[in-house]
Amino acid sequence: MTIHQFAPSRRAFLAGAGLVIGVALAPRVFAATSSLNGVPADAQGQQYPFQAFVRIAPDDTVTVLAKHIEMGQGPYTGLATIVAEELDADWSQMRAAAAPADDDVYKNLAFGIQGTGGSTSIANSYEQLRKAGATARAMLVAAAAEEWGVPAAEITVSAGRISHAASGKTSGFGALAAKAATMTPPAEPVLKDPRDFVLIGKDRPKLDTVAKSTGKAIFTLDIHADDMLIATVAHPDRFGATVASVDDTAAKAVPGVVDVKVVPQGVAVYADNTFAALKGRAALKIDWDLSKAEQRSSEKIAEDYRSLFAKDGFKAADKGDVEAAFKGDGVTRIEADMLFPFLAHAPMEPLDAVLVRREDGSIDSYNGAQFPGQDKQAISEVLGVDQSQIRINMQLAGGSFGRRAQFGSPYMREAAEVFKASGMARPVKHMWTREDDIRGGFYRPLYVHRIRGAIDKAGEIVAWDHVIAGQSIMKKLELDESSVEGASDMPYAIPNLRVFGYNTEVGVPALWWRSVGHTHTGFAVETFLDELLQKAGKDAVEGRIALLKDQNRHLGVLKKVAEMADWGGPVPEGRQRGVAVHKSFNTYVAEIAEVSVDELGAPKVHKVWCAVDCGVALNPNVIKAQLEGGVGYGLGAILFDQVELGEGGKIIQSNFHDYRSLRINEMPHVEVAIIPSTEAPTGVGEPGVPPIGPAVANAWRQLTGAPVRRLPLVNIAVS
Amino acid sequence: MVTFTLNGEERRFDGDPETPLLWVIRDFEKLTGTKYGCGVAQCGACTVHLDGMTRRSCVTPISMVEGSEVVTIEGIQGAEAEAVQKAWVAIDVPQCGYCQSGQIMSAVALLQTTPKPTDADIDGAMAGNICRCATYQRIRQAIHDAADTMEG
Numbered sequence: 001m002t003i004h005q006f007a008p009s010r011r012a013f014l015a016g017a018g019l020v021i022g023v024a025l026a027p028r029v030f031a032a033t034s035s036l037n038g039v040p041a042d043a044q045g046q047q048y049p050f051q052a053f054v055r056i057a058p059d060d061t062v063t064v065l066a067k068h069i070e071m072g073q074g075p076y077t078g079l080a081t082i083v084a085e086e087l088d089a090d091w092s093q094m095r096a097a098a099a100p101a102d103d104d105v106y107k108n109l110a111f112g113i114q115g116t117g118g119s120t121s122i123a124n125s126y127e128q129l130r131k132a133g134a135t136a137r138a139m140l141v142a143a144a145a146e147e148w149g150v151p152a153a154e155i156t157v158s159a160g161r162i163s164h165a166a167s168g169k170t171s172g173f174g175a176l177a178a179k180a181a182t183m184t185p186p187a188e189p190v191l192k193d194p195r196d197f198v199l200i201g202k203d204r205p206k207l208d209t210v211a212k213s214t215g216k217a218i219f220t221l222d223i224h225a226d227d228m229l230i231a232t233v234a235h236p237d238r239f240g241a242t243v244a245s246v247d248d249t250a251a252k253a254v255p256g257v258v259d260v261k262v263v264p265q266g267v268a269v270y271a272d273n274t275f276a277a278l279k280g281r282a283a284l285k286i287d288w289d290l291s292k293a294e295q296r297s298s299e300k301i302a303e304d305y306r307s308l309f310a311k312d313g314f315k316a317a318d319k320g321d322v323e324a325a326f327k328g329d330g331v332t333r334i335e336a337d338m339l340f341p342f343l344a345h346a347p348m349e350p351l352d353a354v355l356v357r358r359e360d361g362s363i364d365s366y367n368g369a370q371f372p373g374q375d376k377q378a379i380s381e382v383l384g385v386d387q388s389q390i391r392i393n394m395q396l397a398g399g400s401f402g403r404r405a406q407f408g409s410p411y412m413r414e415a416a417e418v419f420k421a422s423g424m425a426r427p428v429k430h431m432w433t434r435e436d437d438i439r440g441g442f443y444r445p446l447y448v449h450r451i452r453g454a455i456d457k458a459g460e461i462v463a464w465d466h467v468i469a470g471q472s473i474m475k476k477l478e479l480d481e482s483s484v485e486g487a488s489d490m491p492y493a494i495p496n497l498r499v500f501g502y503n504t505e506v507g508v509p510a511l512w513w514r515s516v517g518h519t520h521t522g523f524a525v526e527t528f529l530d531e532l533l534q535k536a537g538k539d540a541v542e543g544r545i546a547l548l549k550d551q552n553r554h555l556g557v558l559k560k561v562a563e564m565a566d567w568g569g570p571v572p573e574g575r576q577r578g579v580a581v582h583k584s585f586n587t588y589v590a591e592i593a594e595v596s597v598d599e600l601g602a603p604k605v606h607k608v609w610c611a612v613d614c615g616v617a618l619n620p621n622v623i624k625a626q627l628e629g630g631v632g633y634g635l636g637a638i639l640f641d642q643v644e645l646g647e648g649g650k651i652i653q654s655n656f657h658d659y660r661s662l663r664i665n666e667m668p669h670v671e672v673a674i675i676p677s678t679e680a681p682t683g684v685g686e687p688g689v690p691p692i693g694p695a696v697a698n699a700w701r702q703l704t705g706a707p708v709r710r711l712p713l714v715n716i717a718v719s
Numbered sequence: 720m721v722t723f724t725l726n727g728e729e730r731r732f733d734g735d736p737e738t739p740l741l742w743v744i745r746d747f748e749k750l751t752g753t754k755y756g757c758g759v760a761q762c763g764a765c766t767v768h769l770d771g772m773t774r775r776s777c778v779t780p781i782s783m784v785e786g787s788e789v790v791t792i793e794g795i796q797g798a799e800a801e802a803v804q805k806a807w808v809a810i811d812v813p814q815c816g817y818c819q820s821g822q823i824m825s826a827v828a829l830l831q832t833t834p835k836p837t838d839a840d841i842d843g844a845m846a847g848n849i850c851r852c853a854t855y856q857r858i859r860q861a862i863h864d865a866a867d868t869m870e871g
């Protein structure tokens with residue numbers, strides 16, 4: 001068999017098409033590698049550091065060290081844009097690379113530790129990276145002034161050139177980088193007037209597109225180390241079950257299988273190649289101890305949740321006098337129970353990590369996760385190695401949608417346990433299969449809502465009474481804002497409003513899922529409001545406008561989307577439209593969906609109009625892509641998805657055949673408009689998701705007369 | 720022993736004949752552009768060209784590949800491949816990027832048989848390729864754009 005031979009040393013890593021990932025991570029010196037990891041392959045020689053975020057090489061390339069992981073939402077491009085703007089660089093010289101894991105230097109200013117999530121990457125970095133760019137610019141100018149013997153004030157910088165008009169002197173960044181890096185940074189760098197922006201606000205190609213269109217982009221699963229083992233873990237089919245006994249005879253007989261070990265999470269199979277690891281895992285015979293397992297079905301869990309409503313919950317909002325309003329004379333009341341299922345994130349690349357122990361006992365981890373500091377801590381605790389001896393080498397992630405953001409980093413704990421049990425003599429790639437992913441928990445929790453609404457004689461919505469039960473994602477013992485956000489702070493002028501939350505205990509690990517609480521509160525509020533408006537004889541858009549009073553940014557997107565769709569105008573035969581508007585992560589989005597009933601009686605979504613207000617639009621093309629993607633991701637979930645616990649708590653779904661993803665033939669055409677704004681930029685990764693479910697459900701109610709009380713929609717269609 | 724060509728070069732594999740082509744390509748040949756996404760022919764991340772046709776390499780045992788020509792994302796060439804990749808870059812199709820090798824392999828094969836695909840042709844050829852980032856609208860657009868540039 002002819003295969004590539006690699007350098008025998010463990011230090012040689014081959015990733016993808018022959019890219020060598022160096023591992024000696026001396027501070028501020030990076031081994032040459034792909035433009036997406038470390039420092040650009042085409043950047044020559046020394047990289048001069050300009051504080052924490054900017055590196056300039058003699059060949060003029062400017063590398064922005066991204067403290068946020070790139071998992072598809074475009075932060076590498078966005079962060080580089082912000083720096084390039086203040087630096088007055090040319091876009092062609094910009095590169096981005098993952099910053100090292102450091103909870104201090106690279107902390108998310110919104111979280112206090114290094115982390116990516118909550119659509120905060122641009123929002124929390126905007127000022128910080130503008131200053132980083134302006135600082136580097138000032139240092140370059142100071143170096144030029146000294147070098148040329150001219151006043152700094154006379155020097156200009158534009159599109160990557162530093163010039164002094166009077167003397168005719170001019171230079172690129174690279175030639176001055178070494179000197180500039182030694183200049184004293186200004187205490188308060190001067191920032192541009194946003195009116196002078198030349199890059200921000202304009203479309204420009206993403207930095208990672210070429211690598212991702214040629215198969216050259218490297219993800220964790222693509223990392224290879226010499227002598228590496230592949231490990232897969234057999235997990236139980238009920239949450240909380242543990243290994244009682246295992247017969248590994250057949251597994252160990254599989255050629256290529258090297259070892260089998262019991263770990264806290266299940267049974268690990270180690271092999272020389274992936275197929276052997278999978279085949280070995282399939283040959284294991286395991287008895288599971290179910291004594292601590294969650295054995296309730298999803299139905300039973302939902303029933304238990306509903307029984308909580310008899311008791312008092314945690315107050316999230318209590319305005320006016322709801323009880324009195326419901327007793328009002330001639331009041332019309334409607335009531336709804338809604339059920340939201342467990343949802344898996346199902347990022348395209350399942351979870352994975354490569355762990356390597358160096359000769360000096362230090363540990364390298366190659367992985368792509370949203371909280372690198374948490375990964376480091378998890379490895380440290382499991383392996384008993386000091387954090388200073390652990391390096392996290394951040395990789396691109398093949399999607400996440402929240403899955404790779406875990407406090408305590410349980411998936412890294414598993415990877416580290418697997419590595420530890422192996423004896424750590426050989427590098428180990430720990431990989432999850434799609435089945436592990438769908439059945440692995442850390443779901444968007446199951447939620448039950450009960451809502452009562454009242455309309456008075458004049459047709460005004462006078463009361464809204466809303467209770468929500470589900471797991472506290474933040475593991476709180478009091479109100480968890482993330483269970484009620486989007487409902488308790490609804491923007492509508494309803495005089496009597498009450499929202500209560502109930503925390504529940506279930507043996508299924510819970511996690512945030514693209515747009516967190518808004519995944520269900522947005523749906524509940526926007527579908528129930530739509531019903532109330534219809535009951536009151538009001539138009540869905542006009543009725544909302546009246547209730548939004550002075551909520552100008554909500555109004556802005558709602559009016560815009562109505563105009564785009566020509567709301568009230570003709571709709572093709574057999575179709576209906578639904579609207580929803582929702583704010584999440586300080587970004588405002590309104591969507592209108594045009595829907596018909598397909599041959600099988602299921603919803604077919606033809607077209608979606610979407611208006612977004614996310615403050616300053618850094619890169620309109622990236623924003624539009626995120627909204628398109630958010631619509632598609634949210635739509636797939638509300639149409640098809642649930643992870644269900646069946647009898648005895650057995651997890652039912654396992655792969656993309658029964659945990660369906662939206663496919664291209666089901667993707668509506670999405671038209672996005674961005675509201676011009678000078679407000680500080682806010683995120684766009686998540687806010688496109690919440691409105692699509694209710695917009696489709698509202699259209700569905702128009703089509704069929706049936707309100708949607710339970711997701712996914714496909715269940716209703718077939719029943 | 721299985722003999723086949725990979726991106727134009729002869730290759731031999733003497734491991735377990737049940738090994739899916741995907742893992743031969745990734746683990747043994749160290750070509751990582753072809754991705755794993757499901758292992759059960761549901762997602763298309765592992766799409767390669769086998770004797771000129773798209774193939775889900777995750778469910779193709781290497782024993783079936785004897786004497787065949789396998790082309791991966793690293794080895795695609797020709798007018799269709801060029802037009803597709805250009806169109807992909809021009810409108811920034813990828814988000815996380817993980818599915819995109821498979822998408823491109825399917826799109827190139829489509830254009831090779833159907834130079835001017837309709838939306839329905841695109842649905843037919845691309846519905847086996849999941850993109851969890853839902854970049855579908857741009858995939859559709861890029862395929863139309865690629866077809867246009869090839870015509871022009």
Ligand code: FES
Nearest residue numbers: 756757758763777
């Ligand atoms: S990995 Fe082959 S189709 Fe999903």
Ligand code: FES
Nearest residue numbers: 815816850851852
């Ligand atoms: S780009 Fe992320 S799965 Fe397609």
